[in-house]
Amino acid sequence: xxxxxxxxxxxxxxTGQRVTLRCSPRSGDLSVYWYQQSLDQGLQFLIxxxxxxxxAKGNILERFSAQQFPDLHSELNLSSLELGDSALxxxxxxxxxVMAEAFFGQGTxxxxx
Amino acid sequence: xxxxxxxxxxxxxxxxxxxxINCAYENTAFDYFPWYQQFPGKGxxxxxxxxxxxxxxxxxxxxxxxxxxxxxxxxxxxxxQPGDSATYFCAASSSSYKLIFxxxxxxxxxx
Numbered sequence: 001x002x003x004x005x006x007x008x009x010x011x012x013x014x015t016g017q018r019v020t021l022r023c024s025p026r027s028g029d030l031s032v033y034w035y036q037q038s039l040d041q042g043l044q045f046l047i048x049x050x051x052x053x054x055x056a057k058g059n060i061l062e063r064f065s066a067q068q069f070p071d072l073h074s075e076l077n078l079s080s081l082e083l084g085d086s087a088l089x090x091x092x093x094x095x096x097x098v099m100a101e102a103f104f105g106q107g108t109x110x111x112x113x
Numbered sequence: 114x115x116x117x118x119x120x121x122x123x124x125x126x127x128x129x130x131x132x133x134i135n136c137a138y139e140n141t142a143f144d145y146f147p148w149y150q151q152f153p154g155k156g157x158x159x160x161x162x163x164x165x166x167x168x169x170x171x172x173x174x175x176x177x178x179x180x181x182x183x184x185x186x187x188x189x190x191x192x193x194q195p196g197d198s199a200t201y202f203c204a205a206s207s208s209s210y211k212l213i214f215x216x217x218x219x220x221x222x223x224x
Contacts (some may be wrong), residue, residue, distance in 0.1 A: 002156065033211060043157070043202065043214040056211055090156050099212045100145050104156035 003027065004093050004105035012111045021108045025072055025093030031055075032074040034066055037107070038087040049074055049096050064102060078087040081112045114138060117205050119215025126222050131132045136203035136217045139184065143205040146210070147186045148177065150156040160201075161188070193222045 003026035013019055025032050034046040045058035063081075063094035068074040078085060087095075088109050094102040118137045125131035126132045136146075163170045163177040163186065170177045176189040190197055203215040 002158065003157075006156075042216045045211045045213070048211055054187070058211065092156075098145070098208060099206050100147075101159070102147075102212065103159060104149075106156045107156075 001074060002103040002105060004091060004103050006089075006091055006105035006108050008108060009106065010109050010111075013081060015112055016081060016083055017081050017112075018077065019081065019110065021076040021078070021089050021091075021110075023074045023076070023091035023093075023105060025074070025091075026103055029095050029103075030072065031094045031095035031097060031102075032068055032072070032100070033092045033094075033102065034060075034074070035090045035092065035104075036077050036087050037090060043090070046076070048099075055097065078110070081110075083112050086110055086112045115213055117203060117213050117215045119203050119218060120220060122216070125220070125221045126193045126220065128193065128195060128222055128224050130222075132193045132197070132220055132222070133187060134201055134203070135181075135187045136205075136215050136222070137183065137185045138205050140205070140207065141184070143206075143213075145206045146177070146179065146186050147204050148175075149202045149204065149214075151217075153201065157202060168189050190220075191196050193220075195222045198222050207223040 005024040030051045046060045048056040066076045088107045090107045092102045092104040148160045148195045149157035151157045174191045179186045204212040
């Protein structure tokens with residue numbers, strides 16, 4: 001158990017819908033990172049939050065957004081979903097601003113039908 | 114320049130053998146090189162990591178070899194076991210905060 005909790009584990013939704021993925025970091029970790037893992041793209045960085053502030057953005061679509069709340073949990077919002085958004089979404093947390101000693105959650109498997 | 118190239122894509126090793134996975138990078142600003150192990154349906158788990166001030170780091174059966182001049186690093190799994198069958202990812206990061214992952218190597222250790 002990495003100590004990073006993601007919910008839900010599985011999500012099936014229709015195209016055009018909006019979903020919210022939730023991540024609780026390890027106790028004491030201030031950084032949360034979101035990654036997308038699909039078969040043909042590997043692990044792709046989406047966004048990084050540190051202590052409530054956005055620190056870096058990767059190839060995150062405009063239809064996707066995220067935030068980190070005062071209690072440090074984070075949510076990834078995916079809207080106007082397309083079939084190609086089907087993937088595993090992971091969050092990871094680390095103690096500081098840099099992604100060293102980062103631990104991943106179990107992921108949310110999103111299936112868009 | 115932000116890429117991390119990983120090879121091979123897949124690897125089959127007999128039990129007791131040595132598994133070797135290689136990675137190469139271009140960005141000389143990278144200063145942290147971890148390896149992650151991922152089992153099906155699970156998240157990547159941090160296995161071992163190295164910084165460029167050392168050429169080798171060993172933890173149990175897992176060893177990272179690092180060649181700064183060649184900008185390459187590799188994972189060696191000694192005495193490979195069927196339980197090591199998983200996908201392995203190398204990664205690299207710098208002060209840009211995020212980890213850049215290699216494309217992954219699917220390892221199968223045959224009994």
